[in-house]
Amino acid sequence: MSTQQENKFQAIISHAKEYGFVFPSSEIYDGLSAVYDYGPNGCELKKNLRDYWWKSMTQLHENIVGVDAAIFMHPTTWKASGHVDNFSDPMIDNKDSQKRYRVDHLLEARADALREKGAEKEADALIAEMDRLLAAEDFAALKQLIADQQIVCAISGTGNWTDIRQFNLMFSTQLGSVAGEADTIYLRPETAQGIFVNFLNVQKTARMKIPFGIAQTGKAFRNEIVARQFIFRMREFEQMEMQFFIRPGTQKEWYNYWKETRLQWHLSLGIPAEKYRYHDHVKLAHYADAALDIEYEFPFGFKEVEGIHSRTDFDLKNHQEYSKKKQQYFDNDIDEATGKPYGNYIPYVIETSIGLDRMFLLILSQSYEEETLTKEDGTADSRVVMRIPAKIAPNKLAILPLVKKDGLPEIARELMNECKQHFKCFYEEKDAIGKRYRRQDAIGTPFCVTIDHQTKEDSTVTIRHRDSMLQERIPISKVKEIVQAAL
RNA sequence: GCGGAAGUAGCUCAAUUGGUAGAGCGAUAGCCUUCCAAGCUAUAGGUUGCGGGUUCGAUCCUCGUCUUCCGCUCCA
Numbered sequence: 001m002s003t004q005q006e007n008k009f010q011a012i013i014s015h016a017k018e019y020g021f022v023f024p025s026s027e028i029y030d031g032l033s034a035v036y037d038y039g040p041n042g043c044e045l046k047k048n049l050r051d052y053w054w055k056s057m058t059q060l061h062e063n064i065v066g067v068d069a070a071i072f073m074h075p076t077t078w079k080a081s082g083h084v085d086n087f088s089d090p091m092i093d094n095k096d097s098q099k100r101y102r103v104d105h106l107l108e109a110r111a112d113a114l115r116e117k118g119a120e121k122e123a124d125a126l127i128a129e130m131d132r133l134l135a136a137e138d139f140a141a142l143k144q145l146i147a148d149q150q151i152v153c154a155i156s157g158t159g160n161w162t163d164i165r166q167f168n169l170m171f172s173t174q175l176g177s178v179a180g181e182a183d184t185i186y187l188r189p190e191t192a193q194g195i196f197v198n199f200l201n202v203q204k205t206a207r208m209k210i211p212f213g214i215a216q217t218g219k220a221f222r223n224e225i226v227a228r229q230f231i232f233r234m235r236e237f238e239q240m241e242m243q244f245f246i247r248p249g250t251q252k253e254w255y256n257y258w259k260e261t262r263l264q265w266h267l268s269l270g271i272p273a274e275k276y277r278y279h280d281h282v283k284l285a286h287y288a289d290a291a292l293d294i295e296y297e298f299p300f301g302f303k304e305v306e307g308i309h310s311r312t313d314f315d316l317k318n319h320q321e322y323s324k325k326k327q328q329y330f331d332n333d334i335d336e337a338t339g340k341p342y343g344n345y346i347p348y349v350i351e352t353s354i355g356l357d358r359m360f361l362l363i364l365s366q367s368y369e370e371e372t373l374t375k376e377d378g379t380a381d382s383r384v385v386m387r388i389p390a391k392i393a394p395n396k397l398a399i400l401p402l403v404k405k406d407g408l409p410e411i412a413r414e415l416m417n418e419c420k421q422h423f424k425c426f427y428e429e430k431d432a433i434g435k436r437y438r439r440q441d442a443i444g445t446p447f448c449v450t451i452d453h454q455t456k457e458d459s460t461v462t463i464r465h466r467d468s469m470l471q472e473r474i475p476i477s478k479v480k481e482i483v484q485a486a487l
Numbered sequence: 488g489c490g491g492a493a494g495u496a497g498c499u500c501a502a503u504u505g506g507u508a509g510a511g512c513g514a515u516a517g518c519c520u521u522c523c524a525a526g527c528u529a530u531a532g533g534u535u536g537c538g539g540g541u542u543c544g545a546u547c548c549u550c551g552u553c554u555u556c557c558g559c560u561c562c563a
Binding site: 010018024030031033102285375381382383402404405406431432433434435437462 | 525
C-alpha cells in the first residue's frame with residue numbers, strides 16, 4: 001500500500017469514527033481487538049445496504065425466499081459441514097525462532113522429504129500415524145512424533161518446540177446453565193448452514209420448485225488469528241448469503257448466471273466497473289467444484305467482497321448422512337431425454353455470499369473524498385464529502401431554514417413532517433448555511449433544501465446537490481418527489 | 488507471536504535541560520442574519536493510556552503493562 005493510499009485509509013477510519021459511522025468496540029476499556037460497533041450514521045447505512053441486497057434478492061427474484069435461522073445450531077451441523085475438521089488446526093511454536101507452524105504441515109513436509117529419499121513406506125506410515133493422532137486429538141503424542149522424527153525449525157534449526165495448541169476458528173459456548181452437564185455448541189461461522197438445514201422446511205412451506213433460492217442475512221463468528229484492516233476482517237461480522245438450489249448438471253450455467261448477476265448488483269450502486277475484478281479460485285475449498293471472488297480495489301489493494309461458490313450437493317448430502325433424514329427433492333418436470341419426470345435427487349447449490357461489513361467498507365472507501373475548491377473570491381477552500389449513493393445514504397434530505405426567525409423554521413418544520421414519512425430527513429437551524437451544507441457533505445446526505453424569505457412569497461426553495469454543489473430553485477411542493485426519484 | 492513507532496481535551500498539537508496542563512478547530516448555549524466550514528460572547532471538556540520507581544516535585548527520567556499503527560508471521 002502506498003503512503004498516499006495508507007493516509008487515505010487512515011483518514012477514512014478517522015472520519016468513520018468522528019461522524020458516527022464506526023466505533024471501536026468497548027472503547028472506554030481500551031477496545032476489543034477486531035470488534036467494532038456501528039454508530040448512528042453507520043447503522044443507517046448498514047441497514048440500507050442490507051435492505052438493498054434483500055430487496056434485490058427476494059422481491060426482485062420471485063423464486064427466492066428468505067429465512068432467519070438462529071445463530072446457535074446443533075453441534076452436529078458443523079461436523080456435517082466440515083467446519084469441525086477444517087476450521088481447527090493444531091499449531092506448534094519454535095521457542096528459538098518464535099516461528100509458528102501448523103503441525104500437519106510440519107509432518108507432511110517431513111513425509112515429502114522421506115519420499116524424496118525413496119522411503120515411501122516410512123512416509124506413508126508417518127502420514128497414517130499423524131492422521132490417527134490428529135483424529136484422536138492426542139497432542140502429546142503428536143509432539144512426541146515431531147521429536148521422534150527429529151523435525152527442526154527451518155529458521156533456527158532447533159527442535160526446541162512448545163506444546164501443541166489447538167487454534168479453533170469457531171467460537172464455542174455452553175448450552176444450558178448447569179455447568180458440567182452443558183453441551184458445547186458453536187456460534188455459527190457462516191449463515192449458510194442455517195439455510196441448508198431448513199432446505200425442506202422452506203421448500204415445502206413456501207411451495208418452491210427447483211430452481212429456487214433461500215436468502216439470509218445475519219451475524220457469523222470466526223476466531224481470526226490476525227484480524228486487521230479495520231472492519232475488513234472482524235471476529236464478529238454479518239453475512240448476506242443466498243443458496244440457490246438447482247438440478248444436478250446445471251451448475252455451470254447457474255454459476256455463470258450468478259457471477260454476472262451479482263456483479264451487476266454492485267454496478268447498480270454506481271460504482272465504476274474498473275474498481276472490480278473476478279478472481280477465480282485455483283485451490284478449491286472442500287465443498288466446492290468451482291469458486292470465484294468478486295474483488296474490489298480497496299485503498300489497501302484488491303480484496304474479496306463477495307464469493308460465488310458452486311457447492312455441489314456437498315452440504316445437503318452430508319446433512320442427509322449425519323441426520324439420517326432424506327434431503328431430497330422430487331422433480332415433477334419432464335426430462336425430455338427420457339420423457340419421464342426427473343424424480344428424486346439431492347439438489348446442487350450455487351452460493352452467493354457477501355460480507356455486509358466489507359460492503360460497508362467498500363462504500364466508505366468509494367465515497368470518501370477530500371476536495372480542494374476555489375471560492376468565488378479566488379481563495380482556496382476544501383471539503384470532505386461522502387459521495388454515498390443516494391439510495392443507501394443514511395439521510396436523504398436535510399431541511400434547513402436560512403435563519404431561525406421570520407417564520408422560516410415553521411415552514412421548514414412543515415416540510416419536515418411531510419417528508420419524514422417517506423424517507424430519512426435531517427433538520428437543522430443552527431450555524432451559517434455553508435457550515436450546515438458541509439456537515440451534510442461529511443455524512444453523505446445527497447440533498448439539502450433551504451427555506452428562505454422568498455419561500456414565504458412564492459413557495460419555492462433552494463435544493464442543493466451534494467456532488468456538484470449546484471443549487472436550483474424549485475417549488476416546495478416538488479421536494480418530496482425529486483428526492484424520491486433519486487432513491 | 489516477534490521487531491519498530493506512538494499514546495496529553497472529541498480532533499490536530501503545545502508545555503523552556505523535571506516546577507502540579509494550554510491553544511486552534513470541534514461541541515453546547517446565546518447574539519448576529521449572510522446560500523457553501525474560518526462574525527461576536529460565554530460554557531463544558533484532561534488522575535497527561537494504566538501501575539510501580541527515582542525526586543521536595545514527573546507530561547518530561549526509569550521499569551512494567553495495555554492499546555493502536557507499520558513490517559514479518561499466521562489465516563483464506
